[in-house]
Every structure is written in C-alpha cells, then in structure tokens.
Amino acid sequence: MSGTYDFDDEPDAPGSGELEREAETFVPTLFYGSADEFVRKQLRYKYRRQITRPGRGNFRWRAAWWKSEEAISRIEALWRAWEKARQDPAAMSDWWLTHCDRHMAVLLSSDGPYAGSEDESKPGDPLPYTAPPAGYFAPDNQTDALI
Template identity: 35%
Template sequence: MTLPQPGPASDPIADLGALLGQLAGDQGEAAAASPPAAPPGTEPVYRNVEEFVATYLAHVVERRLAAGPTSGLNWCPRWWAHPEAISRLYALWRAWETLRVSDSQTGMSIWWRDHLDPHLAALAAEYGPFNRCTPDKHTEPRPLPVEPVPPEVLAQLPDANSL
C-alpha cells in the first residue's frame, strides 16, 4: 500500500480518500465510500467509515477522555486527519459489518475483543496517533522520518527482481 505523501501542495482530504480507496482494494476514489461486501440480500448498516464512527462508535465507546493532567483516552475530533486512525477505523467498520452478518451469535463479542479493543488501545496509546490531540484540539500528524534505501541494499532482498 502506498500512503499519500504530505507536501506543501498536499490535500489531506484527497490523500485520505486515496488511502481509503487503497484499503478497500480499489485504486479509485469511489471506493472511499463503498460499503464492504455482504452476503446477497444483506445491506450494510453504515454507508461509510464516517457514519460508522459518528453514529455508532462515538456512542458505544464509553471512556474518560484525557484532558490536561487527567488520565483517560486520547481522542482526536478530527480522527479522519490521521492516516493511521482512518486505516484502523476503516478496518473496524469493515470487521463490524462482516461479523454482525457472518456470526450472529458471538460476532459482536469477537469484534470487541479482537478488533475494537486492540485498535482503540493503539490509537489512544501514549505514542499513538492521537497522543498530541485532545477532545478540543487536533494536532497535525507527523509522518515517521524515512530516508531512501540505497540500491545495493534493495538488490540483496529476495524480491529485488520484481521491483
């Protein structure tokens, strides 16, 4: 997956739309709002990740929010402006839509245990994408520093011929 490259002329909304398209396995922007595949006759509950977060997740997750010296969940009101957050929340939405249909008995329990809990912990962690945000303030994400890989290093990799 190729993540959007921030730059002076970068449009964060378009970049995130492209990222969502990649997450959905499509190259076009239309994939950003397309619902996950469901069995025939089964419609998704939520049209897209934004609706899922705003209408469902924000209402069922009950955590004390961090604010100043108070401990609690780090959360950003502009969650969609953090590439890691949008990727994780998109995955949560897709897993939720799949498990509610494929396992009506224990699917939601599995979703909480195997999907929401680890993703929410990573998003809200001390070093997670929301670590510099508060419920009242968004801080722009900072990509990890990356230097170009020397060609002689790439040539040693097993898949060097496919590059």
C-alpha cells in the same frame, strides 16, 4: 435427434452452477455507508472513555479523528469487521475482543496517533466528534432517526 442431448434446453438444477454464481455475486448491504457514519452513530457511543489532554490521563482521541491516516485505516478495518460480525450475532463478541479492543487500545493510547490531541470529554460522554468536510466520505446509509 437420437444420440444427442442439448443441455442448454434444460432448466438449471440445484448444484448446476447457477445458484453458486448467484451466491458469488451477492454482496450484503452495508448498514453504515462509511467509516465516518460508523464512528458518528455507533463507535463513539459504544466505546466511551474519558478523553484527556496529554499529562492529565490515559486516553487520547481527536474529535477530527479522520485527520490521521492511521486512524482512518484502523477505523475502516473496525467498521468492515463490524459489518461482517453483524451478519452473525454470535460473532459480535469476537469483534469486540479481536478487533475493537485491540484497535482502540492503539488509537486511544498516549503514544498513538492522537498523542498530542487537546480534545477532552467527561466520564461517560461519547468520544468527541467533529464532522469531516462534505464529500470526504460516502453518504450515510442510515437516517438520523435511527440513532
């Protein structure tokens, strides 16, 4: 076979495309399986504010947070940004400042999606929480033992 060379007989060398294709198909495993698991096991314990009824204080939250389409969308974005930031610990500060503080300011505001909520909490308590109906969100990725 003089003058011809079959490249398919050679193993792929670095930079030949196979490694790049593998990198493109790699999807990191999510730590939490859903926005609900993120709220239930992470956010409500890390972002503690005294929640009050209208006319009694500054912060509103609804234990059934998932009953607001705006809240679901914002918390889904927070969760996905957190999942990305956890891959790079240096990015966690940016997550707090750029994502969490901004979304939570809207969610907890007296004119936000929970403006009329009657739910309350004491200073230092986790944000109030009511479980959604079974099957409303994907199953958990973490066991309760990790909380």
